[in-house]
Every structure is written in structure tokens, then in C-alpha cells.
Amino acid sequence: MANPEHLALLKMGAVRWLEWRTHNGAVEPDLSEADLSGINLRGADLQGVNLKRVDLSHTKLIAANLSNAILNNANLQAADLVEVYLCNAELVDASLMQADLRDANLSGANLIGTDLRGTNFKRADLSGANLIGTDLREANLRGADLSEARLSRANLSEANLMAVNLSQADLSNATLYNAELLTAHLYQANLTKANLIQAHLGRAYASRANLSEADLSKADCSWANLSKANLQGANLSYAYLRGVNLSGANLQGANLQGAELGWANLHKANLQGATLPDGSIHR
Numbered sequence: 001m002a003n004p005e006h007l008a009l010l011k012m013g014a015v016r017w018l019e020w021r022t023h024n025g026a027v028e029p030d031l032s033e034a035d036l037s038g039i040n041l042r043g044a045d046l047q048g049v050n051l052k053r054v055d056l057s058h059t060k061l062i063a064a065n066l067s068n069a070i071l072n073n074a075n076l077q078a079a080d081l082v083e084v085y086l087c088n089a090e091l092v093d094a095s096l097m098q099a100d101l102r103d104a105n106l107s108g109a110n111l112i113g114t115d116l117r118g119t120n121f122k123r124a125d126l127s128g129a130n131l132i133g134t135d136l137r138e139a140n141l142r143g144a145d146l147s148e149a150r151l152s153r154a155n156l157s158e159a160n161l162m163a164v165n166l167s168q169a170d171l172s173n174a175t176l177y178n179a180e181l182l183t184a185h186l187y188q189a190n191l192t193k194a195n196l197i198q199a200h201l202g203r204a205y206a207s208r209a210n211l212s213e214a215d216l217s218k219a220d221c222s223w224a225n226l227s228k229a230n231l232q233g234a235n236l237s238y239a240y241l242r243g244v245n246l247s248g249a250n251l252q253g254a255n256l257q258g259a260e261l262g263w264a265n266l267h268k269a270n271l272q273g274a275t276l277p278d279g280s281i282h283r
Contacts, residue, residue: 002034014044021045
């Protein structure tokens with residue numbers, strides 16, 4: 001439960017709260033389970049604060065500092081978190097559905113199991129964040145930095161991932177059905193067994209990415225760079241691969257039946273045992 005004194009001080013406003021924290025640096029504030037919904041905490045210093053199970057729905061936290069804060073099971077639905085600092089924060093099983101996190105810094109944050117449906121992460125820094133099993137359906141991640149983020153089993157169906165940085169991210173077993181990945185950066189990303197059915201990967205850079213056993217059926221990969229990518233056993237049936245760079249790629253046992261490969265670069269690609277667009281098996 002929240003410390004009544006700490007809660008009263010916070011509700012006096014960000015300036016009074018900052019003054020108190022400055023003179024009481026050794027005190028660890030406890031605001032757990034508090035109802036802070038709808039109030040204005042713009043610029044508040046909440047770094048390292050215990051905010052477990054707190055209600056921050058519809059709260060204004062613009063440019064607030066929540067680095068290292070504990071927000072497990074917190075309710076941040078529709079909260080205004082533009083330019084907020086959540087570096088290394090704990091957000092396990094929290095709800096940020098429809099929250100606005102444009103230009104926010106969540107590097108190293110733990111968001112495992114968090115509900116992020118429809119959340120706006122445009123240009124946010126999520127590098128190295130733990131997003132295992134998160135629900136990111138229809139989220140806006142355009143221009144966000146997700147390099148080295150852990151996204152295995154995450155649901156990114158119909159999410160906006162245009163121009164996103166997913167280099168060296170772990171997306172194994174993730175669902176990216178009908179996701180927008182135009183011009184996305186996927187260098188050395190792990191997409192093993194990922195669901196990319198009908199995903200839009202036009203002009204994406206996925207050199208050396210691991211797409212083994214991934215499902216890219218009916219995906220649009222036109223003019224994407226998949227050079228030296230691992231597509232062993234991948235399903236590319238009826239995919240649009242016009243102009244795609246597959247030079248040096250491993251397509252062993254891949255299914256390319258019905259795929260459009262006009263202007264594709266297959267120089268030194270390994271097609272052993274692959275099903276070709278006409279249904280024949282490459283020997």
C-alpha cells in the first residue's frame with residue numbers, strides 16, 4: 001500500500017515532490033496501489049519509485065522520469081507518456097493499451113507480458129527491452145529503436161513497424177501477420193518460425209537475418225535486401241519477391257511455389273530441395 005505521506009506530497013504537484021525528493025534522497029518512496037488516474041504529473045521525478053499496481057490511467061506524465069521504477073501490474077491505459085524516461089523500468093504484466101509513448105526512452109525496460117495494444121511508440125527507444133510475449137497488435141512503432149530487443153512470442157499483428165530498427169532483435173515465434181515493415185532494418189534479426197503472413201517488407205534491410213521455418217506466404221518483400229539471410233525451410237509461397245536481393249541466401253527446402261521472382265537476385269543462393277514457383281523441386 002502507498003505511504004500516505006508520500007502520496008499527499010506527490011498530489012501537491014511535481015515541483016513540491018521534487019523539492020521533497022531532493023532533501024530526502026535516502027528515502028525510497030512507496031506509491032504502490034495508489035489511485036493517480038487523470039492527474040498531471042508532467043516532469044515528475046519518479047525514478048526508482050515503487051508503483052506496483054498503481055492506477056495511472058489517463059495521467060499526464062510528459063517528460064517524467066520513471067527510470068528504474070517498479071510498475072508491475074500497473075494500469076497506464078491511455079496515459080500521456082510522451083518523452084517519458086522508463087529506462088530499466090519494471091513493467092511486468094502492466095497495461096499500456098492506447099498509451100502515448102512517442103519519443104519515450106524505454107531502453108532496457110522489462111515489459112514481459114504487457115498489454116501494448118494500440119500503443120503509440122513512434123520514435124521511442126526500446127533498445128534491449130524485454131518484450132517477450134507482449135501484445136502489440138496495431139501498435140505504432142514507426143521509426144522506433146528495437147535493436148537487440150527480445151520479442152519472442154510477441155504479437156505484432158497489423159502493427160506499424162515502418163522504418164523501425166530491429167537489428168539483432170529476437171523475434172523468434174513472433175506473430176507479424178499483415179504488419180507494416182516497409183524500409184525496416186532487420187540486420188541479423190532472429191525471425192525463426194515467425195508468422196509473417198501477408199506482411200509488408202518492401203525495401204526492408206534483412207541481410208543475414210535468420211528466417212528459418214518462418215511463414216512469409218503472400219508477404220510483399222519487393223526490393224528487400226535478404227542477402228545471406230537464412231530462409232531454410234521457410235514458406236514463401238505466393239510471396240511477392242520482385243527485385244528482392246537473395247544473393248548468398250540459404251533457401252534450402254524453402255517453399256517458393258507461386259512466388260513472383262521477377263528481377264530477383266539469386267546469385268549464389270542455396271536452393272537445394274526448394275520448391276520453385278512452378279512447383280518443381282530444385283535438385
